[in-house]
Amino acid sequence: MEGSQLPADCAGAFVSVYLGSTNIIEAIKSAEDELLQDRYRPLNTHGAFELDLEELDHYEEELPSNDELLNLRNNGGIWYGPFNCYPPEESQIQ
Numbered sequence: 001m002e003g004s005q006l007p008a009d010c011a012g013a014f015v016s017v018y019l020g021s022t023n024i025i026e027a028i029k030s031a032e033d034e035l036l037q038d039r040y041r042p043l044n045t046h047g048a049f050e051l052d053l054e055e056l057d058h059y060e061e062e063l064p065s066n067d068e069l070l071n072l073r074n075n076g077g078i079w080y081g082p083f084n085c086y087p088p089e090e091s092q093i094q
Helices: 024-037 066-075
Strands: 012-014 017-019 078-080 084-086
Touching: 017 024, 017 066, 024 078, 066 078
Parallel strands: none
Antiparallel strands: 012 084, 017 078
């Protein structure tokens, strides 16, 4: 969307969105609403998953830490993973 932080030559991107929610439908709607508010137009939700924070323990830098996930669950908010951009199709380039 115009005004987003994505590069001008970016045709789109995919991103993981982490947030606390009472149910999966509410989580999808909240994620899409937040993306729109931040000037990103969500076109497709590929998957939605509930994380078991007591069982989960991850160390990858691009993912939120367990403490960050617990904070989202307990205090609200949203955490975006990296935006993985892709270029326009060759036929769309003028």
